[in-house]
Amino acid sequence: MKKAILQIENLTTSFRIGNKYHAAVDDVSFTVNENEIVAVVGESGCGKSALALSIMQLHNKQRTKSEGNINYKGQNLLKLNDVQMNKVRGKELGMIFQEPLTALNPLMTIGKQIEENLDYHTELSSAEKKNRTIELLTQVGIPYPERTYKQYPHELSGGMRQRAMISIAIACNPALVIADEPTTALDVTIQAQILDLLKDIQSRTKMGIILITHDLSVVAEVADRIVVMYAGQVVETGSVKEIFNNPLHPYTRSLLNSIPSAANEKNRLHVIEGIVPSIAKMDRIGCRFQDRIPWIPKHAHEETPRLHEVGNGHFVRCTCYKAFYFQAEGDASAHDITKIR
Amino acid sequence: MTLLKLDNLKVHFPIRGGFFRRVVDHVKAVDGVSFELQQGETYGLVGESGSGKSTTGKAVVKLNEVTSGQILFEGRDLASLSRREIKPFRKDIQMIFQDPYSSLNPKKRVLDIIAEPLRNFERLSPSEEKKIVQDFLDKVGLSPESIHKYPHEFSGGQRQRIGIARSLTLKPKLIIADEPVSALDVSVQAQVLNFLQDLQQEFNLTYLFVGHDLGVIRHMCDRMGVMYRGRLVEEGKSEEIYENPQHIYTKRLIAAIPDLEPEVREDKVQLRKKLTSEYESTYSKYFDENGRAYDLKPISSTHRVALQ
Numbered sequence: 001m002k003k004a005i006l007q008i009e010n011l012t013t014s015f016r017i018g019n020k021y022h023a024a025v026d027d028v029s030f031t032v033n034e035n036e037i038v039a040v041v042g043e044s045g046c047g048k049s050a051l052a053l054s055i056m057q058l059h060n061k062q063r064t065k066s067e068g069n070i071n072y073k074g075q076n077l078l079k080l081n082d083v084q085m086n087k088v089r090g091k092e093l094g095m096i097f098q099e100p101l102t103a104l105n106p107l108m109t110i111g112k113q114i115e116e117n118l119d120y121h122t123e124l125s126s127a128e129k130k131n132r133t134i135e136l137l138t139q140v141g142i143p144y145p146e147r148t149y150k151q152y153p154h155e156l157s158g159g160m161r162q163r164a165m166i167s168i169a170i171a172c173n174p175a176l177v178i179a180d181e182p183t184t185a186l187d188v189t190i191q192a193q194i195l196d197l198l199k200d201i202q203s204r205t206k207m208g209i210i211l212i213t214h215d216l217s218v219v220a221e222v223a224d225r226i227v228v229m230y231a232g233q234v235v236e237t238g239s240v241k242e243i244f245n246n247p248l249h250p251y252t253r254s255l256l257n258s259i260p261s262a263a264n265e266k267n268r269l270h271v272i273e274g275i276v277p278s279i280a281k282m283d284r285i286g287c288r289f290q291d292r293i294p295w296i297p298k299h300a301h302e303e304t305p306r307l308h309e310v311g312n313g314h315f316v317r318c319t320c321y322k323a324f325y326f327q328a329e330g331d332a333s334a335h336d337i338t339k340i341r
Numbered sequence: 342m343t344l345l346k347l348d349n350l351k352v353h354f355p356i357r358g359g360f361f362r363r364v365v366d367h368v369k370a371v372d373g374v375s376f377e378l379q380q381g382e383t384y385g386l387v388g389e390s391g392s393g394k395s396t397t398g399k400a401v402v403k404l405n406e407v408t409s410g411q412i413l414f415e416g417r418d419l420a421s422l423s424r425r426e427i428k429p430f431r432k433d434i435q436m437i438f439q440d441p442y443s444s445l446n447p448k449k450r451v452l453d454i455i456a457e458p459l460r461n462f463e464r465l466s467p468s469e470e471k472k473i474v475q476d477f478l479d480k481v482g483l484s485p486e487s488i489h490k491y492p493h494e495f496s497g498g499q500r501q502r503i504g505i506a507r508s509l510t511l512k513p514k515l516i517i518a519d520e521p522v523s524a525l526d527v528s529v530q531a532q533v534l535n536f537l538q539d540l541q542q543e544f545n546l547t548y549l550f551v552g553h554d555l556g557v558i559r560h561m562c563d564r565m566g567v568m569y570r571g572r573l574v575e576e577g578k579s580e581e582i583y584e585n586p587q588h589i590y591t592k593r594l595i596a597a598i599p600d601l602e603p604e605v606r607e608d609k610v611q612l613r614k615k616l617t618s619e620y621e622s623t624y625s626k627y628f629d630e631n632g633r634a635y636d637l638k639p640i641s642s643t644h645r646v647a648l649q
Contacts, residue, residue, distance in 0.1 A: 187390055188554065188598055189389050189593065189594060192596070196613065215599070216527070217599035220600060220601050220602060221606050221609070223603075240603040244603050256601070258528050258530070259531075259556065260531075260556045260561075261601050269531035271528065271532045271535060272531075
C-alpha cells in the first residue's frame, strides 16, 4: 500500500457571480500517493485550474467558497488560516504555473526569486542560500547555473524559464507539486525534456505530482493515474493503462479520438459538438455531457449521475457510456482508435 | 504544377551595436532554404521555436524583408518586386496567424475585419460587401448575425474561423498557416483542422503549414520540411520523414512526440537518451565546423537529407 500524501474529499469550489454562487469544482474526490503522478485532464473551462488553485488556496476569498476536505498530513487545508497556509504553501506544496514569463517576476533575478522561497521557509545564511540555489539550478539542468543566478527572466529561453520555475517549486523539497499545464507553452523537444526532468526529480525525492493538462498524449507519457474532468465534475478516473486501453465515458473517448495520431492518420478528426457549458448557465440536473452527444437517447442517462466502479479502481460517471457510440457522421466511427486497437 | 518555389532564400536580421548603432553582425534567421510547393498540396514546415520556420512563412508574404534568394510564385520572383509591384500578388497569397486573440483588431466589428481585404482590392457597394462577408461566415460555420459583433464575443475556435474567413475573401491560391491551431484546445483543434481540409477541397487551395506539433503536421501534410537553425535539414513525404528519418535532428524531434500508448513510454525515454548521446557523438556528420547544417542531398526521388 502506497502512502497517501494528499486526500481530496468532496471538494466543491464556488465562485460568486452577481449574488449567487456557482460551483466550478463540483464534488471532486481523489488521492495522490507518494511517488505518483496524477493527471487531471479536460478542455478549458472544465475546472482543472480552479481545482489546482483551490488546493493551494489562491482564490480570492471574497468571491469564492470552498467546501469539503483537503487532507494533508492529518490537517484539512481548507480550515487553515492565512498564516498557517503560508507555511504550507511553497514549503509542503509547490506549484508550477503554465506561462513562465508571466509567473516569474520580471524585475528580480532568477537567483533572488528562488532565494525568496528559501528566505520564507528556511533559516539558511545567505551563503548557504546561494549554494542551495546554484545546486537547484544544476539539478533542473540549467547549463551555467552561476550565470543564470544573476540573469533576469527575459534573458532566458522558454524552456530555461520553465526549468527556473521548477527549481522554485522544488526549492524546499515539497511533498507534492502541482503542475498547471507546465509544457503547454513549449515546443515538443523542450516538452519532452521538461517531462523527463519532472520524472527524474520525482525518482529522487518521491514527491507526488498533480499534472494538469489538456494534452492526453502528455498524460500517456508520464502519468500513473488519470482524473478526467468535465464541467466541474470527475467523469472518469483510473490508472493510465486502464483509461487508455479501455476508455468508457463518452467524453474520454471523444477526447482521445480528436487527437491527430498515427492511428487516425488522414482520416477526419472527431469533433465534440458544442462547447463546455459556462458555470453560470449549466444545467446541474442530469448528465452534464448529454447536450454534446444528442444522438444518445435520454433514457440512457442517469437522473442523478453517480460514479460507478467498473473494476480495478476504474470509475465512470453516468450510465450513458453503455449506450454510447460515435455518430456515423462521415466515417467518424471508422477511426475510433479504441476499436482499431 | 509548381505554385511556389523558394530558391536559396535568406533572411538575415542586423544586430546593431556600438556608438553609432552600426551593424555589427547578423542573425541568420533563414539561411539558404529551398523547396517547392505543388498546386493543391499541403506542405508542412516544422522545427522548434527559433528555427526560422515562421520567418520563412512571413518572407513569402513579404512581412519580412528578404536578404537574398528567390521566391518564385507562378514563375514571378516576388523577392525582387517593390512594394507597389507586389500588391496584385497579395490577393493570391493570404495568411492565417497563430494567435486568434491578438491577430484580430479588438476595436473592429467582424464585418470590418473580414471585409478589410476586399476593401483594399475591390470596389463594392456596402450591400454587396455584406453579402460576401455573410457567405464566408456561413462557410466557416458562424451565424450571419455575427457581423455586428466584436472579436471578444467569440471563443478561441470561432475567432480562428473569423481569421480563416478573412484570409478566404479574396479567393487566394496559397494560404500560409502559421501555427493555426497551437493556441487551441484539442477538441477545437480537431474542428479547425477538419475545416481547413474541407476548404482546401472546395477552393482548391495550397497550404504552407507552419507548426511545431508533429502530430498535427503529419495529419495535415503531404510533404514536409524540417528546419533547424535557419536551414532545412530534411525534406520528403510525410511518411518518409516519420517512418524513416535520416537526420539526427529529425530523429530527436520524432522521438520527442508523446505517444498515446502508456506501455511504450519507458522505451521512449531510453530512445531519447540514446539519441542525445548519438547527437553528440555524430555531430560532425551532420553539421560543419560553424554549426551550420550541410546542403540537402537526395537519398531517393522525393527524400532529401542534409548530410556531409
